[in-house]
Amino acid sequence: MPMGTTDVLHDAIQHTQGRLRGRLADARSMGAARDRPRDGHERIDAFLAITSRHLHAVDAVLLPPTRRQVVDGGSLVHDYLRSSKALEVVLVHVKAHEYGSVYERPYGWTDVWADVATAMADQHRHEQVLGSRLTATLPDDDLDALAHRLVDVELTAPSRPHPYTPHTGALGAVARRVMHAVDGFWDAAEGRMVPGPVPEPKKRPGRMGQYLLADPRFDEEAPDSR
Template identity: 70%
Template sequence: MGTTDVLRNSIQHTQGRLSDRLADAREMEAPPDRPRDGYARIDAFLSSTSKHLHAVDAVLLRPARRRVPDGGALVHDYLRSTKELEVVLAHVKAHEYGSVYEISFSWPEVWDGVDLAMTDHQRHEAVLGNQITESLDDSELDVLAQRLYAAELAAPSRPHPYTPHTGLLGNVARKVMYAADRFWDTLEGRMVPEPAPEPKKKPGLMAQYFLADPRFDEEEPTPRP
């Protein structure tokens, strides 16, 4: 059982960042001379969220299924929530670019659906991270956190709810969709921000000693000289 919260912290950090991007995307007011500014925020939210979802599929689902007790049910529930969120994200993308199938929906209705799907997905993702943390050791958790960040860099930037998510077919689909998404992002001039680096672990006592950089617990009183 892991004693480090590096994976949980990475997930929480990303969830907070995506929630901030969602709040920015909802404020779509843009200057008259720069009407695309609002859409840039939507593109940033969609691409960042999609990349994270694809990265979790690529990195965390296999160890969850194999190493976590009742991991099959855990992954099944997570994938159901992921697909629902990806469908909603695809709905946002279509609404943004004026699909004829979207004329009966207003932006507030679209964003309300995103809020519900995001809340449900973040709850399932938090459970996934907690269960993995409780089942793997510290070195394995460190590797997973690093792989999760690396996977986001090379993940598709659009939701693909109906492509395979797991196994060999999932890996192949992500590579194909990554190349296709890069092509269309360039063609459309979409903004695709890079994921923020994962939070670093606090250095241990030995590391603090060698770095001559002692860290004191904020809740503990600072020792007097």
């Protein structure tokens, strides 16, 4: 099997990790004081949702080919899951801290975010190893497909961390489908700010369409628009 000559998967991972670090920085800037635990919901919820979706997508997309096709893939998957689950546990604490759990009172936001940054850096390192080993093993077409599928799966992945549910195999796939539905219900019930996919811009109607809609739109920059 020819090895990959493209960095498309590596670039996709790097781009997503940069986006997650940006979301973490936004969430940290909105950290609530102990006497106002519900401040900063929107940015914290967005960080939790996007990070959780990416972790679930990595489980679904990158772990199976790593285990099957990469030398020592089983060990790589084991090490990655240990790191990923540690990050998920920390994310669970973030949500509990955000909503004022009594078990989180001994901790301040500074300590919570420091734990997140440490766990995220370790998970990113292990994810980059997966990407590098897959790039060195798979052909370009497979790498391109993985990069695109990683993005697609994020859109329908669970929006909350689930460190104690199955992550791999058939049970992992079933768990992600169930948790996606459960998370959607609770996100709506709790009014969480969960970012959705950005819709594509609609095309402007042509002249006939404007006529049929009785909605003429003039180009203000055109000299004869008036």
